[in-house]
Amino acid sequence: MQGQLGEESELNAVFLYMGILDAYEAVGVELIGPDVLEEHVLPRMTYYVREFLPEIFSERADSEELTTELRRFLTEFRARVEDAREKGVAGAMTMEEIWELRAAIFGFESVFINILGDSAIKNYVLIRMADILSAYLPESLLDPQIPLKTKLESYAKYIQDNKFVGFARVSFGDDEISVAANRCEFSRIHDSEAYRNLDVRFCPWGMIASAIVAAHEGKETNLESSLFTTKGSVSKIKAK
Amino acid sequence: MQNSWMFLGIESLIVAVLLLGWYFGARRLNFNIHHLVVYTVILAHALVVFFWMIPTAQEISNWVFSNPIGNLRLVLHFGIGMVADILSIALAVLFIFRRDMPLSILRRARPVMITTLTLWVIAYGLGVVNLLLRYL
Numbered sequence: 402m403q404g405q406l407g408e409e410s411e412l413n414a415v416f417l418y419m420g421i422l423d424a425y426e427a428v429g430v431e432l433i434g435p436d437v438l439e440e441h442v443l444p445r446m447t448y449y450v451r452e453f454l455p456e457i458f459s460e461r462a463d464s465e466e467l468t469t470e471l472r473r474f475l476t477e478f479r480a481r482v483e484d485a486r487e488k489g490v491a492g493a494m495t496m497e498e499i500w501e502l503r504a505a506i507f508g509f510e511s512v513f514i515n516i517l518g519d520s521a522i523k524n525y526v527l528i529r530m531a532d533i534l535s536a537y538l539p540e541s542l543l544d545p546q547i548p549l550k551t552k553l554e555s556y557a558k559y560i561q562d563n564k565f566v567g568f569a570r571v572s573f574g575d576d577e578i579s580v581a582a583n584r585c586e587f588s589r590i591h592d593s594e595a596y597r598n599l600d601v602r603f604c605p606w607g608m609i610a611s612a613i614v615a616a617h618e619g620k621e622t623n624l625e626s627s628l629f630t631t632k633g634s635v636s637k638i639k640a641k
Numbered sequence: 642m643q644n645s646w647m648f649l650g651i652e653s654l655i656v657a658v659l660l661l662g663w664y665f666g667a668r669r670l671n672f673n674i675h676h677l678v679v680y681t682v683i684l685a686h687a688l689v690v691f692f693w694m695i696p697t698a699q700e701i702s703n704w705v706f707s708n709p710i711g712n713l714r715l716v717l718h719f720g721i722g723m724v725a726d727i728l729s730i731a732l733a734v735l736f737i738f739r740r741d742m743p744l745s746i747l748r749r750a751r752p753v754m755i756t757t758l759t760l761w762v763i764a765y766g767l768g769v770v771n772l773l774l775r776y777l
């Protein structure tokens with residue numbers, strides 16, 4: 402769990418996570434206000450890191466301190482991504498840090514559910530997210546010459562080869578694409594208390610896939626649903 | 642006796658399909674495959690139980706239960722197989738009512754499914770051994 406991710410995958414993984422975070426923040430600022438992070442997300446993030454990783458974070462009794470630490474982590478993480486962008490390599494990222502990021506993403510998701518409601522998420526937030534996130538995809542996934550199927554398959558292979566998930570699969574239906582990920586490193590989150598109203602929770606692997614579709618098709622893409630299982634998810638994507 | 646080998650063949654096929662359904666369906670979250678396999682297998686197996694296992698059990702039950710310890714393999718096959726069958730039917734019925742497969746239910750159903758599959762394979766293994774020892 403606490404191990405380091407493989408060297409080559411790091412940079413891409415960091416960008417993708419940063420992309421999800423940036424997309425959430427951009428949409429959050431746009432719809433809720435400039436202090437969305439400070440007022441709404443950080444308190445939830447503090448709660449979630451404790452819930453997800455009790456063995457590390459529950460010992461820190463003082464919430465204030467933990468919040469400060471998480472705030473600093475997010476700022477430093479952004480600086481690190483900037484740095485990595487220039488140098489072309491990311492500093493080592495631990496699983497613990499990825500968990501902190503996952504908690505931040507989860508925090509945003511919860512804020513949107515509580516403040517904006519379900520339909521805003523489905524009809525607006527996710528479409529905007531896919532759009533913003535597509536700017537973070539690696540070059541190889543942006544080339545318009547490469548067929549969408551190849552791109553999605555290489556994405557599935559990528560997250561599987563890098564052991565983010567034990568198995569990933571993409572399949573094409575008549576008018577929708579389904580992305581399955583099983584035995585996910587982060588599936589411990591599925592045990593969270595917050596994983597109750599699952600109609601508006603979405604798997605990040607599905608989000609990234611929908612960004613790939615959005616970037617390829619050059620039009621709005623809707624992440625319809627994520628069906629969560631104990632250790633995985635199946636997400637359905639529709640191009641509008 | 643002719644029938645025994647035929648039903649052994651059918652049951653072997655059923656177990657093979659069930660295992661393939663687990664590997665290509667459940668593990669790969671391909672629910673079309675998983676569902677098709679479990680429902681087909683449960684039905685096919687119910688027919689075997691009804692037309693062959695129950696009649697055979699009736700024939701030999703007096704003899705088996707007159708010496709349950711001596712016939713432990715048969716008793717275990719019968720007991721474990723019955724538990725696996727009951728669990729599989731319970732799962733099938735449960736998911737007919739919960740087609741949406743909510744996470745809260747999956748979390749509890751998953752260990753039951755894994756147990757069912759394991760017991761099914763064990764019962765099958767005992768069944769094969771029993772037949773071989775009886776006829777060879």
Ligand code: HEM
Nearest residue numbers: 630631632667668679729732733736747751754755757758
């Ligand atoms: C004979 C009955 C059944 C057996 C032996 C069986 C077997 C299994 C096994 C072994 C798994 C775990 C796969 C893994 O992660 O390695 C599984 C998962 C699953 N099965 Fe079944 N299954 C049965 C009936 C059903 C039925 C009737 C349904 C629904 C229609 C169902 C839906 C599922 C789902 C949704 C999962 C994924 C659960 C998760 O990972 O959270 N199963 N099954």
